[in-house]
Amino acid sequence: MFVVAGIGVYELTPFKRACLRRCHPDERVREQASGAGLAANLACGVRQGIVCVGCCWALMALLFVAGVMNVVWIAAIALFVTAQKLLPLRAA
Numbered sequence: 391m392f393v394v395a396g397i398g399v400y401e402l403t404p405f406k407r408a409c410l411r412r413c414h415p416d417e418r419v420r421e422q423a424s425g426a427g428l429a430a431n432l433a434c435g436v437r438q439g440i441v442c443v444g445c446c447w448a449l450m451a452l453l454f455v456a457g458v459m460n461v462v463w464i465a466a467i468a469l470f471v472t473a474q475k476l477l478p479l480r481a482a
Contacts, residue, residue, distance in 0.1 A: 453467045
């Protein structure tokens with residue numbers, strides 16, 4: 391119960407919104423990586439991965455707590471994550 395409440399609170403934090411805003415790969419990220427060397431591309435990928443983990447770790451924890459062996463919870467959380475990634479963010 392406390393895990394679910396904590397995850398709900400994290401979903402509303404400015405840190406989560408900032409990570410989600412930066413997790414959307416866009417032309418800026420692709421431009422930074424194009425034409426750069428292997429080390430620059432690797433660094434860009436690591437930064438992008440850290441930001442994506444920052445925005446999704448709480449939902450992955452919820453998936454583990456609520457979704458173990460429960461296909462309905464797994465599907466619901468997967469739909470929520472997909473919506474967060476694909477839908478445009480509101481200005482906050």
